[in-house]
Amino acid sequence: MTSIRPVFYVSDGTGITAETIGHSLLTQFSGFHFLTDRIAFVDDADKAREASARIRAAGEAHGVRPIVVNSCVDAGLSSVLAESGGLMLDVFAPFIEPLERELHAPRQPRVGQAHGIVDFEAYHRRINAMNYALTHDDGIAFDYAESDVILVGVSRAGKTPTCVYLALHYGIKAANYPLTDGDLESDRLPPRLKAWRRKLFGLTIDPERLHQIRQERRPDSRYAKLETCRREVQAAEAMFSLERIPTLSTTHTSIEEISSKVLSTLGLQREMF
The missing domain is CATH 3.40.50 (Rossmann fold)
Known part of the structure; x- marks a missing residue:
């Protein structure tokens, strides 16, 4: 208990x-x-x-x-x-x-x-990064030229909170792209992401945990079914593997740890605010 x-x-x-x-x-x-x-x-x-x-x-x-x-x-x-x-x-x-x-x-x-003790340049960088994360959340916008990193994964894998944390604490412009059913029909990257391959970082999650999270959001929906979660995670992981996208499971990983891994893997060096 x-x-x-x-x-x-x-x-x-x-x-x-x-x-x-x-x-x-x-x-x-x-x-x-x-x-x-x-x-x-x-x-x-x-x-x-x-x-x-x-x-x-x-x-x-x-x-x-x-x-x-x-x-x-x-x-x-x-x-x-x-x-x-x-x-x-x-x-x-x-x-x-x-x-x-x-x-x-x-x-x-x-x-x-x-x-x-305020570094105004760092403060404005953090605010701009936060605005960027909000306007590029969950595929709202796809102009990724200014992004430092683009987190990719199925819905509810932890992309949004990680983007917000990276913005608030490191001034990192983080966008996130949710993999849809259409994207997951292929094992290749969605066309919108191909030009930004070097900025991509994949987030995955245990299907059982994803099922629990989605059940809280949309109980007993097709979206929340364990079968759906397993299919989506399997397809996303196959894509990441084939495309050689660096990937991390968020199942038992804190946002701080996820962010640290993203920064170190992509070589993003910023001072923590």
């Missing part, structure tokens, strides 16, 4: 850092169903008390100790959050003391300070 555990990502900013690190940690553990919740902009005592009450209530509702991944820089706010009774995992704690020793200077914690 899968054990349920509430998890909170708490921050005085957006909470993206806490969520990214926390998710990477949780993927190392199986047999649990983590109920995650992000609480952002906890930048004063009142908000910290509200967050603490919310965390405590979740623990009482599920009868287990919540896990709290915290990136608040103010020790006072962290103390209030600790009153929730949750397991407190401070994102910065393991690094502050070694840095103070190395730099021969004490930290000067100020709420929101970390989020004020």
